[in-house]
Amino acid sequence: MKFNAKMQDIKNYEAGKPIELVVREFGIEPKDIIKLASNENPNGCSLKVQEAVSKIISKMALYPDDSMLGLKKALSKRFDVEDDNVIIGSGSDQVIEFLIHAKANSNSKILMNSITFAMYEIYAKHVGAQILRTSSQEHDLEEFYKLYLEEKPSIIFICTPNNPTGDAIEAVKLFEFVKKIDSDTLVVVDGAYMEYALAKDASKEVKPKDLINQFDNVIYLGTFSKAYGLGGMRVGYGIADAKIIKELYKLRPPFNITTLSLEAATVALEDEEFVNKSVVDNFNEMKRYEEFAKEQKIDIINSYTNFVTLCLNSSQKSSKVADLLLRKGMIVRDLSGYGINAIRVTVGTKEQNSRFFELASKIL
Amino acid sequence: MKFNAKMQDIKNYEAGKPIELVVREFGIEPKDIIKLASNENPNGCSLKVQEAVSKIISKMALYPDDSMLGLKKALSKRFDVEDDNVIIGSGSDQVIEFLIHAKANSNSKILMNSITFAMYEIYAKHVGAQILRTSSQEHDLEEFYKLYLEEKPSIIFICTPNNPTGDAIEAVKLFEFVKKIDSDTLVVVDGAYMEYALAKDASKEVKPKDLINQFDNVIYLGTFSKAYGLGGMRVGYGIADAKIIKELYKLRPPFNITTLSLEAATVALEDEEFVNKSVVDNFNEMKRYEEFAKEQKIDIINSYTNFVTLCLNSSQKSSKVADLLLRKGMIVRDLSGYGINAIRVTVGTKEQNSRFFELASKIL
Numbered sequence: 001m002k003f004n005a006k007m008q009d010i011k012n013y014e015a016g017k018p019i020e021l022v023v024r025e026f027g028i029e030p031k032d033i034i035k036l037a038s039n040e041n042p043n044g045c046s047l048k049v050q051e052a053v054s055k056i057i058s059k060m061a062l063y064p065d066d067s068m069l070g071l072k073k074a075l076s077k078r079f080d081v082e083d084d085n086v087i088i089g090s091g092s093d094q095v096i097e098f099l100i101h102a103k104a105n106s107n108s109k110i111l112m113n114s115i116t117f118a119m120y121e122i123y124a125k126h127v128g129a130q131i132l133r134t135s136s137q138e139h140d141l142e143e144f145y146k147l148y149l150e151e152k153p154s155i156i157f158i159c160t161p162n163n164p165t166g167d168a169i170e171a172v173k174l175f176e177f178v179k180k181i182d183s184d185t186l187v188v189v190d191g192a193y194m195e196y197a198l199a200k201d202a203s204k205e206v207k208p209k210d211l212i213n214q215f216d217n218v219i220y221l222g223t224f225s226k227a228y229g230l231g232g233m234r235v236g237y238g239i240a241d242a243k244i245i246k247e248l249y250k251l252r253p254p255f256n257i258t259t260l261s262l263e264a265a266t267v268a269l270e271d272e273e274f275v276n277k278s279v280v281d282n283f284n285e286m287k288r289y290e291e292f293a294k295e296q297k298i299d300i301i302n303s304y305t306n307f308v309t310l311c312l313n314s315s316q317k318s319s320k321v322a323d324l325l326l327r328k329g330m331i332v333r334d335l336s337g338y339g340i341n342a343i344r345v346t347v348g349t350k351e352q353n354s355r356f357f358e359l360a361s362k363i364l
Numbered sequence: 365m366k367f368n369a370k371m372q373d374i375k376n377y378e379a380g381k382p383i384e385l386v387v388r389e390f391g392i393e394p395k396d397i398i399k400l401a402s403n404e405n406p407n408g409c410s411l412k413v414q415e416a417v418s419k420i421i422s423k424m425a426l427y428p429d430d431s432m433l434g435l436k437k438a439l440s441k442r443f444d445v446e447d448d449n450v451i452i453g454s455g456s457d458q459v460i461e462f463l464i465h466a467k468a469n470s471n472s473k474i475l476m477n478s479i480t481f482a483m484y485e486i487y488a489k490h491v492g493a494q495i496l497r498t499s500s501q502e503h504d505l506e507e508f509y510k511l512y513l514e515e516k517p518s519i520i521f522i523c524t525p526n527n528p529t530g531d532a533i534e535a536v537k538l539f540e541f542v543k544k545i546d547s548d549t550l551v552v553v554d555g556a557y558m559e560y561a562l563a564k565d566a567s568k569e570v571k572p573k574d575l576i577n578q579f580d581n582v583i584y585l586g587t588f589s590k591a592y593g594l595g596g597m598r599v600g601y602g603i604a605d606a607k608i609i610k611e612l613y614k615l616r617p618p619f620n621i622t623t624l625s626l627e628a629a630t631v632a633l634e635d636e637e638f639v640n641k642s643v644v645d646n647f648n649e650m651k652r653y654e655e656f657a658k659e660q661k662i663d664i665i666n667s668y669t670n671f672v673t674l675c676l677n678s679s680q681k682s683s684k685v686a687d688l689l690l691r692k693g694m695i696v697r698d699l700s701g702y703g704i705n706a707i708r709v710t711v712g713t714k715e716q717n718s719r720f721f722e723l724a725s726k727i728l
Contacts, residue, residue: 001546001547001550001580001581001607001608003466003467004465004466004467004469005468006469007611007614010614010615019429020429020431020433020434021431021433023430024433032563035426037565038427040425040426040427041425043425043427044422044423044424045424045425047425048420050421050424053424054418054419054421057414057417057418058408058409058414059408059596060409060413060414060417060593060594060595060596060597060628061404061405061407061408061409061593061596061597062399062404062409062414063404063589063592063595063596063597064400064596065383065384065385067384067385069384069385069388070384090454090620091617091619093617093618094617095620097617101368101490102367102368102371103365103367103368104368105368119617122617126465126615132613149517151435183365184365186365216365217365225427229424229425230424230425231424231425231426231427231619232423232424232425232426232427232428232619232622232623232624233424233622233623233624234619234620234621234622243365246365247367247371248530250371250374250375251374251490253457253458253461253483253486254457255455255457255595255596255598256454256598257598258596258597258598258622258624258625259596259597260597260622260624261622264424296555298446
């Protein structure tokens, strides 16, 4: 059977290896496996969320309220925007899917950073769009602008803080950049890790409200998968001018998040204490990674997220290091596929991080 | 901002009104509202599933095992196929999305029944494909074949039992039909309600194994949303030749079902007793709808599903009847949008159905 020509160019996203897979592949006991590969919240999720979800377990047979009004109201209140500025996705991934399918096609170009979240490229290929990348590791907005002028992309992705490198750009500079972009180019500001960035350095905070008040060609993306501790529940959101949201809604399939996910996300927004503690714990533990990198004489990228990127010396291959760690039951992300000799490690619990240092110090 | 031209032609799917919306719109107390509009399982979901999900509530922060090997193995065992014949979607809807995006484009034609599941058309429009429909209310496979010869569609959708009408085709006739279709045309057999059909009449049972053993251009779709009582958890699947599955996998985003959904579906497959009881209860209660229709002198379509379609007399408009019921807190589906003067009513619990008869007898 023949499929669309574009299919030949599409590869699968390689997710962080789940614990279940390591159990199967290496026969390691689940209790001996630590996964620091998918930037999940090591504090788990809010107890209030757990209680709320437990109470509605019997409602699994019922479709969710497809208007999602409760969650949309909670989000619009949280970000001081209107309900019609918000769209909910099955993870912010799905909002990326909507916007690429709404705006791009096989004649379009999509501009993104040299190293950035893999799903932008994957969804771009789904519509056969051409992918343009800058050359520098960090977001260089001057280079972005130069390429924008030369190539006239339909969509520009800015990921801040950036995944998988952890660096973030100054909010002021982002606003200056967007100001120069014409109103028919969609600028996507992916703030999946923004809760961490704003706590570490207020100058990195990009407020969705400020963005959409100034620009009608920008969409801000957020997620419940990181600081809110709901990676397994698949809830993300986009915030933009109502005209953009209305268009994306056309591509949203009904019931795109589960009944339990809807409850979980709504209650999670009420428990800011959990988020704040997660962020504080994260940066306390991150200091240990910074010390570890110094001891090991390897570079660590200044991170505004819940992960650290360790840039290895040329004598060590990141793929080899990640594999050796994996065989000891420690799952981290090798970034060689992104073109850098580095591993990305989620900042885990105190015990998980200690175990990482113990194992990594023998390997590095 | 300009969007892709195809966007102008896309409308949103109108889901059955959720209870939350009726509460808001008409100020009716939730306890007084009965929703028989989305074919949810009135028995709820398996207690074993509820227990299993309760036990992993604390894992909401963790992404699911993206290989979904446990669920795939359970499904392949259930249907006596291989693991690589199976793909999991966020509802079978998402598998429909994958296959349309993989196979169709703006130059394609997609053939479906005059009245059938709305998502086929919605996803077809996402790729700008042309939609072809037969003229008869039930699947007329001769007409399908005639249109196939004339129009050479890329995809043919057969929904059996059909939603929203409830009728089903003979399995033998389906196989005869598929035999005549060339191997480059994808035939989709949507068996979302198959668990009900096979219990009522074995001649309607389409076995995925038989389909894929005979044909490499067919995909069978199933769901956990109906007989398995997990509508709110968004899990469906496709079963096809491994080559088709491999292609569809390219379009599957990572983590497309939640951690709790994965557990729920896996355990649900182990509790066949729950499914069997749901199906038996369903057809026992359905008899009451048949009697009701006879009393009211209205037509009822012989249903192989968990819903009944009541074809109203021309003196009564289905939109009006559905609205009057709604104002009494009874949510059913008006089918006037599908071009028939009928309402679709999910077979509910004994009490819910009694209430329907009570209200409807005053209105009809």
